[in-house]
Amino acid sequence: MWGKTLLSFCCFLFLLISNYDGVLTFKISDVDLEIFRDSGFEVSIPDEPGLQRVFYMFQIDDLCPALMDYITKAVNGSWVSKQKACIQNNDKVHISLLVQYNDQIYEKTETRVIINTRLLTTKNSKSRNIQFPSGDSECQAILSPQKASKKCLPSQTIVNSGRQVCQGDLIFEDNFSGMNLNRSAWKHDIRHRLYHVEEELVAFDDAPRNCFLKEGDLNIVPIMASDVTQGSFKLGDRCTAVESPEKECNIPQGSYYSIKPPVFSAQIHTRNSFSFKYGKIEVRAKLPKGDWLFPYIMLQPVSTYAETHYAKQLRIAFARGNAHLRTKQNEDISGNHLYGGMLIWNHGRAEQYLRDRLSQAHYGDDYHNYTMIWQRDKITLMVDEEIYGEIYDGLALFNEKCFIILGVTVGGFTNFNDEVLQKDVKPYKNTEPRAALSFWQNRDMWSSTWGKQSSMLVDYVRVYAD
Numbered sequence: 001m002w003g004k005t006l007l008s009f010c011c012f013l014f015l016l017i018s019n020y021d022g023v024l025t026f027k028i029s030d031v032d033l034e035i036f037r038d039s040g041f042e043v044s045i046p047d048e049p050g051l052q053r054v055f056y057m058f059q060i061d062d063l064c065p066a067l068m069d070y071i072t073k074a075v076n077g078s079w080v081s082k083q084k085a086c087i088q089n090n091d092k093v094h095i096s097l098l099v100q101y102n103d104q105i106y107e108k109t110e111t112r113v114i115i116n117t118r119l120l121t122t123k124n125s126k127s128r129n130i131q132f133p134s135g136d137s138e139c140q141a142i143l144s145p146q147k148a149s150k151k152c153l154p155s156q157t158i159v160n161s162g163r164q165v166c167q168g169d170l171i172f173e174d175n176f177s178g179m180n181l182n183r184s185a186w187k188h189d190i191r192h193r194l195y196h197v198e199e200e201l202v203a204f205d206d207a208p209r210n211c212f213l214k215e216g217d218l219n220i221v222p223i224m225a226s227d228v229t230q231g232s233f234k235l236g237d238r239c240t241a242v243e244s245p246e247k248e249c250n251i252p253q254g255s256y257y258s259i260k261p262p263v264f265s266a267q268i269h270t271r272n273s274f275s276f277k278y279g280k281i282e283v284r285a286k287l288p289k290g291d292w293l294f295p296y297i298m299l300q301p302v303s304t305y306a307e308t309h310y311a312k313q314l315r316i317a318f319a320r321g322n323a324h325l326r327t328k329q330n331e332d333i334s335g336n337h338l339y340g341g342m343l344i345w346n347h348g349r350a351e352q353y354l355r356d357r358l359s360q361a362h363y364g365d366d367y368h369n370y371t372m373i374w375q376r377d378k379i380t381l382m383v384d385e386e387i388y389g390e391i392y393d394g395l396a397l398f399n400e401k402c403f404i405i406l407g408v409t410v411g412g413f414t415n416f417n418d419e420v421l422q423k424d425v426k427p428y429k430n431t432e433p434r435a436a437l438s439f440w441q442n443r444d445m446w447s448s449t450w451g452k453q454s455s456m457l458v459d460y461v462r463v464y465a466d
Helices: 009-017 435-441
Strands: 032-035 041-046 049-058 066-070 078-083 092-101 104-115 118-125 142-143 170-174 211-212 216-221 263-265 268-271 278-287 293-301 311-317 337-346 349-358 370-374 379-383 386-391 402-410 456-464
Touching: 009 066, 041 049, 041 092, 049 078, 066 078, 066 386, 216 402, 263 402, 278 293, 278 311, 293 370, 311 379, 337 386, 349 386, 402 456
Parallel strands: 066 142
Antiparallel strands: 032 041, 041 078, 049 066, 049 092, 092 104, 104 118, 170 456, 211 216, 216 456, 268 402, 278 370, 278 456, 293 311, 293 402, 311 337, 337 349, 370 379, 379 386
């Protein structure tokens, strides 16, 4: 049942099996798991009148050898097993118990997932036998307290802290489970985008209405402005512009070519707190729905700022907000079409190395897991654990650590290229002098497609060493 065991346990196991009658009238308490830095872990269940013996078996990440321990006496009110095996980030620990209670035998199994040396999830089952990998030989079980530490496999990942990491280590995580955004990890962009070659019809701000946490999700909400022509637009000292403060922080009153931003949204980044080179990033998110909305889930080199233009980007995933949008060649580029890949600049022109996946449903209809595995010689793109593309070209241009960007913008020359769109599909043209004003004046064409579904909801962001 348990594979090869030590002879000293044979009599006990025989007793357990022979006494087991299948009637579960006693409920085993949940197992308490405590992790000690670099010195193993400890599991325990509380003592109760009638408890006689406890048999523990452990398996870490389905690896052999398994560990087991036979406890015949409670200590300080608990049935405790101490193990010297080290548990690392992202490990799964299977714990199985056989308990003798009033001469009857009860069994329980729990699975724990370890993230940042704390328990992320717990799965309980009433009855489960540990199954070991099939092969020519069974999994050898060893008795505590022999050490069975997990080997650290070298990783190509480099993190900004300079610490050495092992393959599979979780090196960044935000589950957005608090009351407020973690400002030590994330910083806001505060600037408008109504200028330069990538003109976007939006201003990013840190207003609570545009960015907040709710029910375990990061909410990034684009909101249409109430007016665009009256008064001037000044961000003052809050502005985070670097490249062109005079353009990104202010819009003069009465400017013929510019209006105040027609949409306010949010964009956050980890440039000041976390960056990495090579690794696996997972983002579980629900993308925004609404005409001319565009999500930013991407990485950007640390030598550039989130505020600058002509910045290379690793776009983890994007799908346009439009429910219906086709090119001149009748290609579907609506929100049913998912893309991921690279954007680089060549003499002022954007070049994209993309892979794509067409779905029957809009990617804003539900949550999906978007994954990019960034390696020296390849980028792998996945959605919901399925690979939909690999990129081999252009990787030499991303030879430094990158930080994470999350946001929702509106328009953009590259995001919605007039050259590929059918005529008169957009209520404005990218190259016309008063494009933003045309967009605003024709808001009846697009504002009805916006609503609660126009927010981007992010469940979590996780980065693993590769």
